[in-house]
Each structure stands twice: as C-alpha cells, then as structure tokens.
Amino acid sequence: MKKLYLFILFINGTASMYAQLDSIQHLTEVMLIDAKLEDYSEGFELIQLSDTLIARNSVSLTEVLNFNTTIYFKENGYGMVSSPSFRGTNASQTAVIWNGIPINSNLNGQTDFNIIAPSSFNTIIIRSGGGSTQYGSGAVGGSIHLNNTIDFQKKQSSDLRLSYGSFSTINGVFKSRFSSDKKYIDLGIDFISSENDYKYIDLNQKNENGNFDKLNVAANAGLKFRKSTLSWNSNYFSGTRKFSGTITSPSKDSYKDITTRNLVTWNKTYNKWKNTIKGAHTFERYRYYPQPENQLYFEGQSTTYLGDYQLEYEINKDLKISSIINYTYIKSKGTNIGVNDRNTLAAIFLWKHHLNEKLSYGINLRQEFLTDFENPFLASFDVNYTINEYYSLKANGSKNYRTPTFNDLYWNSGGNENLNPETSYQVEISNQFVWNQFQLNITGFYISSEDLIKWQPGVDGLFTPVNISKTENNGIEVNGNFSKSFNKHELNLVFNYSYTAAKDLEKNKQLIYVPYHKVTGAFNYYYKKFSAYYQLLFNGEVFTTTDNYGILDRYSVSNLGFEYLIQEKLFPIKIGIKFNNIFNTYYENVAYRPMPNRNIQTFINLKF
Amino acid sequence: MNLLKKIAYLVTFTFLVASCSQDDEGVPLPLGAYENGFLITNEGPFQNGSGTVSFVSDDYLFVENEIFNQVNSSDLGNIVQSMGFNDDQAFIVVNNSNKIEVVNRYTFESIASITEGLNNPRYFVSSGSNGYVTNWGDPFDDTDDFVAVIDLSTHTVTSIIPVAFGPEKLIMANNDLYVAHKGGYGQNNILSVIDVSANILESTIEVGDVPNSMVVSNNDIWVLCGGNPEFTGNETNGKLVKVATSENAVVQVFDFLPTNHPKSLSIDGASLIYNLNGEVFSKEVTSTSLPTSSIIAGSFYAMTINDGKLYATDAGDFASNGTLKIFDLSTNSEIITIATGIIPGGVYFNN
Numbered sequence: 001m002k003k004l005y006l007f008i009l010f011i012n013g014t015a016s017m018y019a020q021l022d023s024i025q026h027l028t029e030v031m032l033i034d035a036k037l038e039d040y041s042e043g044f045e046l047i048q049l050s051d052t053l054i055a056r057n058s059v060s061l062t063e064v065l066n067f068n069t070t071i072y073f074k075e076n077g078y079g080m081v082s083s084p085s086f087r088g089t090n091a092s093q094t095a096v097i098w099n100g101i102p103i104n105s106n107l108n109g110q111t112d113f114n115i116i117a118p119s120s121f122n123t124i125i126i127r128s129g130g131g132s133t134q135y136g137s138g139a140v141g142g143s144i145h146l147n148n149t150i151d152f153q154k155k156q157s158s159d160l161r162l163s164y165g166s167f168s169t170i171n172g173v174f175k176s177r178f179s180s181d182k183k184y185i186d187l188g189i190d191f192i193s194s195e196n197d198y199k200y201i202d203l204n205q206k207n208e209n210g211n212f213d214k215l216n217v218a219a220n221a222g223l224k225f226r227k228s229t230l231s232w233n234s235n236y237f238s239g240t241r242k243f244s245g246t247i248t249s250p251s252k253d254s255y256k257d258i259t260t261r262n263l264v265t266w267n268k269t270y271n272k273w274k275n276t277i278k279g280a281h282t283f284e285r286y287r288y289y290p291q292p293e294n295q296l297y298f299e300g301q302s303t304t305y306l307g308d309y310q311l312e313y314e315i316n317k318d319l320k321i322s323s324i325i326n327y328t329y330i331k332s333k334g335t336n337i338g339v340n341d342r343n344t345l346a347a348i349f350l351w352k353h354h355l356n357e358k359l360s361y362g363i364n365l366r367q368e369f370l371t372d373f374e375n376p377f378l379a380s381f382d383v384n385y386t387i388n389e390y391y392s393l394k395a396n397g398s399k400n401y402r403t404p405t406f407n408d409l410y411w412n413s414g415g416n417e418n419l420n421p422e423t424s425y426q427v428e429i430s431n432q433f434v435w436n437q438f439q440l441n442i443t444g445f446y447i448s449s450e451d452l453i454k455w456q457p458g459v460d461g462l463f464t465p466v467n468i469s470k471t472e473n474n475g476i477e478v479n480g481n482f483s484k485s486f487n488k489h490e491l492n493l494v495f496n497y498s499y500t501a502a503k504d505l506e507k508n509k510q511l512i513y514v515p516y517h518k519v520t521g522a523f524n525y526y527y528k529k530f531s532a533y534y535q536l537l538f539n540g541e542v543f544t545t546t547d548n549y550g551i552l553d554r555y556s557v558s559n560l561g562f563e564y565l566i567q568e569k570l571f572p573i574k575i576g577i578k579f580n581n582i583f584n585t586y587y588e589n590v591a592y593r594p595m596p597n598r599n600i601q602t603f604i605n606l607k608f
Numbered sequence: 609m610n611l612l613k614k615i616a617y618l619v620t621f622t623f624l625v626a627s628c629s630q631d632d633e634g635v636p637l638p639l640g641a642y643e644n645g646f647l648i649t650n651e652g653p654f655q656n657g658s659g660t661v662s663f664v665s666d667d668y669l670f671v672e673n674e675i676f677n678q679v680n681s682s683d684l685g686n687i688v689q690s691m692g693f694n695d696d697q698a699f700i701v702v703n704n705s706n707k708i709e710v711v712n713r714y715t716f717e718s719i720a721s722i723t724e725g726l727n728n729p730r731y732f733v734s735s736g737s738n739g740y741v742t743n744w745g746d747p748f749d750d751t752d753d754f755v756a757v758i759d760l761s762t763h764t765v766t767s768i769i770p771v772a773f774g775p776e777k778l779i780m781a782n783n784d785l786y787v788a789h790k791g792g793y794g795q796n797n798i799l800s801v802i803d804v805s806a807n808i809l810e811s812t813i814e815v816g817d818v819p820n821s822m823v824v825s826n827n828d829i830w831v832l833c834g835g836n837p838e839f840t841g842n843e844t845n846g847k848l849v850k851v852a853t854s855e856n857a858v859v860q861v862f863d864f865l866p867t868n869h870p871k872s873l874s875i876d877g878a879s880l881i882y883n884l885n886g887e888v889f890s891k892e893v894t895s896t897s898l899p900t901s902s903i904i905a906g907s908f909y910a911m912t913i914n915d916g917k918l919y920a921t922d923a924g925d926f927a928s929n930g931t932l933k934i935f936d937l938s939t940n941s942e943i944i945t946i947a948t949g950i951i952p953g954g955v956y957f958n959n
Contacts, residue, residue, distance in 0.1 A: 294749065
C-alpha cells in the first residue's frame, strides 16, 4: 500500500508532471469527453499539466500557466483581469476549450484566466498551433484545454485542501468522487477570498481596492451501458472583484462575473462506427460597477446553445475518419450592445492515417455556413515522424480565423457591423529528443495574420473597429525535462524558453505586451515523505506603446515550496508551505501596477 | 542629442544668469529654463500610466519631454487633462488622479499638490485671488457636478459651487466666469454663469448641444457646440453660438449641417477657427454665414492659436507618442512637426 501510494505520488509528481501526451497511458475505462483532441492532433505539440502541478499554483489559472508554460500573461494587477498572449498573438486568439466546448467570451472574445478555477479539472492540456478547424474561432496561437475525465472503476474518495496565506488569502478546495463500473459522479467546490492588499515595494503605497472572492462549483457524472455511455459535465462560477488602482490613480470600481456551463454527451459504438452527440448550454454575464456605492452597473451577457454530432469510422486500424456537424446559436445582450444573436453551422472533416510505425499524418477541414460574415473554409495538415528512438519530428500547417465579437459588432458607440473575421496562417516544426531521463523539444513557428480587428479613432475622434492590422509572428520554443533518481531521492528539472518576435507590419514594430524572451523553470526534489520545489519565471522587457517608445522592464520572480506527507495510510494528510517572490523583487507586469511583494501560503490536504 | 541640447541650453542659461547679475538693472532676469517657449500637456495612456508635459523653445530647436518628471523626479499622474495659470504659477489638472499639481511655469519646480476637494477635475482658470476648477464627480451621476474654488495663496479648495451636469471648459469674460457644460459621459447644452465676487451661480444660458469650446471676442463669447453624436440615437447638428455678456443671452446662432459635429474653437484676431470633418475652417467674426471652404486639411485632437500660428495636435493611435503641427495662418502652410508625448491634449504659451 505504501509503495503503491509512493509510486502514484512519483508518477503524478515527477515523470508525468509536464508530460508530452504521447507518453501517457490511458486506462481503458477512462472516458475522455473531448476524445478528438488527442486522436486528431498527432502532429501538434500537446503538453499536459498534472494536478500536482496545478495544486502548486492553485490560486488562479493565470499562475498555473504563467509558471509552467511559455504563454505570456498580461495581468492588470494581481488577481485582476488577466489575458494571455500565445506565441505573440492577442488574447482573443487563444482559445480556451472546456471539455471540447469553446468558452471564450462572446462579448470580448477572451477568457479572463483569473476567473477559471484550475483545480476543478483533471487535466489541463496546452495545444500549440492553430486549431480553428477543430475548435473554431480564436484557436490561432494555440488552445488551452480544460478537461474532466470520467472513469468507470470502483472507487470512492474525497479530498479537502485548505490554504491560508498572506493578504488574508483563504482558499478551500473540496473534491469528492463516487464511481463503480457503471456509474460515475464527482463534485468539486473551490472557494478563494483575498484582501490582496499587498505593499508596493519601496513605495509608500499598498494595493488598494484589490480584494476578490470567487466560488466555483463543478459536477461531472457518467453512466455506462453495454455499448454506449452518457455523461454530464457542469460548472458554475461566481466572482466579485474590485479593480485595484495604479501607482498614479486610485480606483473604486468593481466587477461581478457569473458563468455556467453544461454539457451532455452520448456515445454509441457499432462495430467500427462511433456516434457522439453533444448538447451544451453556456452562459456568461459580467456586471461592471464604476461607482459601487450607487449600485449603478453596466452589464453584458451571452447565452450559447450548441449541438454537435460526430460520426467516426475506423476504416482499418491505421486509418480513421470523422465527420462533425456543429450548430451554435449565440444570443447576447447588454447595456452597450443591445440584443443580437448569431447562428453558425460548421461541417468538419477529420482524417488520421498511420502510414507505418514511424509516420502518421492528419488532415482537418472545416467549412462554415449561415454566419453573417464571409464563411471561412479552414484546413490544417499535420505529420508526425519518428526517426528513431531518440528523435521524432512533428510538423503542421493551418489556416485559422477569429470572428468579430458582439462588442466589436454592436458596441454603442463605435461598433462596426461590417467587420469580417480575422484570418491567420501558421506553420510549425517541432523536434523532440528523448534520451534516458532527458527530454528536449525545440519548436519553430511562424504565424501570419491579416484583417486583424483594431479599434482606432475616426475623423470625429470616435473609436471604431476595423479589419486593418497585419502581423507576423515567429519564434522558437525550447522545452526541456530531466529526471533522475538515486536511492530514495528523486530529482526533476523542467525549463521552458521562448523567443517571440511579433511584428505589427503597419508600423514595423514589436506588438505591445509581447516579450521577446520568456523563461520558466522548475526544480523538484522528492525524498521519502518530503518534497521541495523551486519555481522561476522570467519575463523579458515589453513595450507599452505601439511606437515601442514606452518600455516596461524585464523581471524574474522565484517561488520556493515544501510539502510533507504526515500520514499516508487510511487518511493521508499532506501539509505544505510556499514562499512566493522569495527575493522580494519589485516588478510590474502591466505598467504602473506593481505585483505582490514576498508572501507566504500554507496548506493542509486531507484525503479520505 | 536631446541631452546635448539641454546641456547647451543650461550652459547658455547659466551664462545669462551670470552675466545678467553683473549687468545694470533694467535687463530682466530670466525666469527659468522654460520661459521662452510653450508647454504641451500630454494626457498619457488612458490606463496604467502617467501623463506628461513637454516643452518646446520658441525657435523649435529645443524640445524636452516629461519636464515635470525631469525637474521633480516624480510622475504627474494619470490623465493630464489641462493646465491653467495664475501669474507665474501653472496649475496642472490631473483628471484620473483627482489632483492638481502646482508648479512654477518657468522652472517647473513643484510648489504644491492639491489633492483634497477635487473629483474628476477637468479645467482651471484663475480670477483675482481664486482659482476655479470644473469637476465631473461621478461621470454617470448628473447631480454631483461642481466648480471647486481654490484659494490661490493656500492652494486649498475652500468651497464648491454645485452646477449642472458635465462642466468642462471655463472662461472669464466681462468679470463673470462662464462654464460650458459639455456633459460628462452624456450630453448637456448650457453655459453656467458664475459671479466670482460672491462665488455663486448667477444664471444658466441654453446654447446648442455639447458646447465643447469657447472664445471671447470683445464683449461676446463664441461657443462652439458639437451637437449630439450619432450614437446617442438623438443626433443633432453642431452650432456656433454668440452669447452677449452684457445681457447673458444668445444673440446669434449659426447651424451646421445635420450630421456635422465641429470642435476646437480658437480665435486669431477677428477670425474664428475650428475643426470639422478633417478640415480646418476660418470664419470672420462679422461674417453672416459659415465658411464653405477650408484653410487647412487635417483632423486634430486639439487646436490652439497664438500670435498668428495654429498649434494642432495629432494623438495618432492614442497608444503611442503623438505629434504637434504648427501652421502659419498668414499662409496656411505648415511650419514644423514636433514629436510630443502620448495623447497631446493642450498647448500653453509662456510668453
């Protein structure tokens, strides 16, 4: 029992912490809600973050991804609105996919990574490269997949994690699951509250008006029949955040967000045919309170109904094809956007072929109908070539798009109903080297985007969006992973480096808030019941003005954590402490918004 | 290059100070490094940043940006809206930071910060021993707008005069203070008249919708009203309105075409100059109709006239440094283009 637990701990804790998906063994009984992600992305780089890793940055999805991937985040003050830049693309060109369903806001096209509770998912997968053929609008730089898994094995467990730290930050996560060989149900509750009133280092100021409270409730259930399965995934989020001021201006405004998501999936297999029917409902609403004392607010909300039918046919063990019909209806309304809706019908064709043991390729096609825009035809091609046991190669090319948001189209004042989707072309080549416990990936990418939507002032000074910008991004990503064990010691070293040149072709300047260099690193050490880890984040300098005149300095931040398993039989108890920003570095992620000084988080984790 | 110029300038300046002090009386002492030139307020990035003030010498050869920061080693604050003057003091209105930085207009050395009693301050004028500052308060609230009265000797807000929604620019004429109510985040259409001897609201005058700029000519105030923009769903045309201060009443109105929204009224002798649809027009004060042909092409963020020259700013994409173009109004030709800070919103003259 002890050995098994330690084994699981190590597997979760080290080897697969940043697993390339190829190396993950799936239990046959595990049901992936979004199976096509892995089935039809062989020539794409997929990186999975384990739940151990997620727990170490459990405060927000921003932190999880910021410290473990090359995705750059622009966070408007700690815990505030946070938007990603994946390979130098903008926030609305990074798709977030929840169990196969796109969840970027229909209002502004983005996901705020500080209103996603990372611990409510079993896995987080980062898929680099264009994914619009499979995932639709916005999967340009890459996509982030938040997945729940349902497995039909007899098991009952609960997990409670309580955390307390600096700035009166309280975090509680409760997860419970009950499953048999025919049924599965889980429930997860995640609550976080923080005063977030950290001191600005070397300034006689602190972070005013920055407190937040967030609640996330997730439930997943599944039923297994003889030849079919039925599942339900559900997520509810509610958050209240004040918006912190800057060094030069006070603030008193606040924001309330609510999102709900429900997905029902039914799978049925007949010999070589597999049918999947999905129905989903998602809802998002924000309320912005510029002056909270008078309760006046501005609101935007959007409801999406989605129906999806996938028919998959396995021609032989090496060749699989799939066709998908996806219908989406979106209705949005708000203080500034009136009431508007949109229908989208998409036909998707997926093809995967293993030519031989070493070579496989895939083709994805997508044609849209019904939309009010020029209906795009999208395609992607990917190939995976294993040259020898040490070296393999992945390559892909794709055409991707992003549709204008409801804000772009209908915002009063300025919205432009004549906008067209942004178009983007991308190619990448990824080299993977594996040698014993050492793994190295080197990827080069190129993205060319046109008709980018930009809000710019017209003759009368009124800002209005236009399909005008062109950008060209290219760069290199290096990802390394090294593990070593001796006696009872386990060592694991991970690093990521990215170089990103993202140019506005109109001005011939680097895009604002895209660093040329980003580095993340982690050093993990395990000895018996004890583990320690060190996290490093380096962001190179970024430009804050489009003429590259304003510059925000580079910075590096280090965290250090220790965990100890007190009791491992029957009711395992783990305790831990984490020191964030151990060198007490002053840094700004967005100009004039200092980030937290040195701070501490402690936790206790009970399993029963 | 800038630094070299600055050093050269300072050396010259030091030399002047030295030589002047040895000279006979009668030759005035230089007042400061920024005496012979003009100042540009740059609002700065809308979020997350600080506005700045730039200085340009009269011969345009010496340009220095961020002069407040250079002299005082601190940032001005978020959204440098405007500047007003009283003798040798400049009052820099910092909108989002809810404050006014008081500096010597010639040296830019900080004198005081007025941080109490202001709420969303916009523009400043002085009269006698008081300064007056328009404040929007909560821009979504129509009832909390006011004009703050500042004691110029103590640099404190001593009282407030509640006024109607959205007070913006203000101007002294015929011993009264006239406040144009452009209207916060919404629209308004009046002038408030304030008696500065008692600091009370005397009357209001209905002009056109969205009065955005004013100039004084003899005993008249010319008010340029932009009209309600299209997105309000209640679009109205712009108007040029003449208010006689003797009777505090509208005496003449010129209507623009229905979808025309003029802005940035300035005066050059007897010519009223404004910006409309990407062109600059000039109308004689006495002419009986609006001009149909323009004098200069360009859509500008702000326009000011001084000594026969038009100073017109361009904020570009509002996310990078802007420019200032100077035109000679006798020939309507451009003299020079000068790089400014982010969103140049006002030009002010030190001599």
